Amino acid sequence: MNAMTLDMAAIRADFPGLRTADGRAWHYLDSGATAQKPQAVIDACARAMGVDYATVHRGVYARSAEMTLAYEAARRTVAQFIGGAEHEIVFTRGATEAINLVAASWGGANLKAGDRILLSTLEHHSNIVPWQLLRDRVGVEIDVCPLTEDGQIDLVAAEQMLTPAHKLVALAHVSNVLGGVLHVEHIVALAKSVGAKVLIDGCQAVPRIAVDVAALGCDFYAFSAHKLYGPTGIGALWAKAEILDAMPPWQGGGSMIDRVTFERTTYAPAPTRFEAGTPAIVEAIGFAAAVDYVQAIGLAAIHAHEARLVAQLRGELARMADVRVFGPDNAAGIVSFALDGVHPHDLGTILDEADVAIRAGHHCAQPLMDHLGVPATTRASFGLYSDESDIAALIAGIERTKRIFG
């Protein structure tokens, strides 16, 4: 076994969620929605919630001091994972909150009526609606970059669309529906040429691609722990230190302050300034455990493994005359398709009877569904624990569905 080959038996044994409650193999093909958790993450969370449990940042007793060290060590781990510095990482509830934070704080302070933001047709609602809320607040304009024929963000069109009025380009690193991978360095170069900042929604990228924010050159990078084999309820916003330091707070409360009087309040430095209230302590520890788990396996090997699965599934689906496969051939970890004459929800229900879990719906990307001309797609998304048996079960389930629907 070389470094690019995963030890699948060992990996699958790490994930208790890959079996049904009565012990059958479960073909989980919905990791794009949320990933199953390895035992190491479950154990880290149980310990943090059990024998190690205490609050952070204010206790005078030893356990609280230790928990504070663990919480800040988690921030360091998450920062190192994407090539950032620890003071550039804000723990948020997830990618959605991270993007809302940038829109409310940076957007509110830096954008004005007439400024423009460039999004794309394939964005998740989390990278659309926060900017619409900002539009309602300050009057910015939103432009939508079209897609290429095979469903990738069209960078030639982006170059033509960008003007000095554009102050922000906000795009997904990996599409949660089509799996296409954005050439981030390219869009950063285009954005910088007109003086725009770049926010990358890295939700679907961090579980599948090694990310180095310094090399990418973006200004903001947002992601969630739960798609990265970590707990729900936590994610991260990375922002360049000079940008984060200058951003005003967006939520007020405990922890984020320096000094409070009824006349005036001063704030803690970043990133604490953006973490009002008791933070998600247990989740932060679990987040770091997930990062450790993924790094021990290696993202290059995970990416190669998922690429093989994508190629196999796309190949098998392409051989079916009644299946339309969306997205580019080199998609990362995600395959969306439509079966003629069968609604994705019906297909999903029949697959569920065979212990195959896929996602059917608009995937929080309704503008993309409109563009594809479908109300919904069926989406199979892989994790590092997925294997050929999952694809075989999916294909068998599709064949069975076709027989049922005649």
Ligand SMILES: Cc1ncc(COP(=O)(O)O)c(C=O)c1O
């Ligand atoms: C590309 C993308 N962006 C943003 C999100 C939102 O992530 P969360 O719901 O964890 O905040 C998702 C989740 O599906 C996603 O796939």
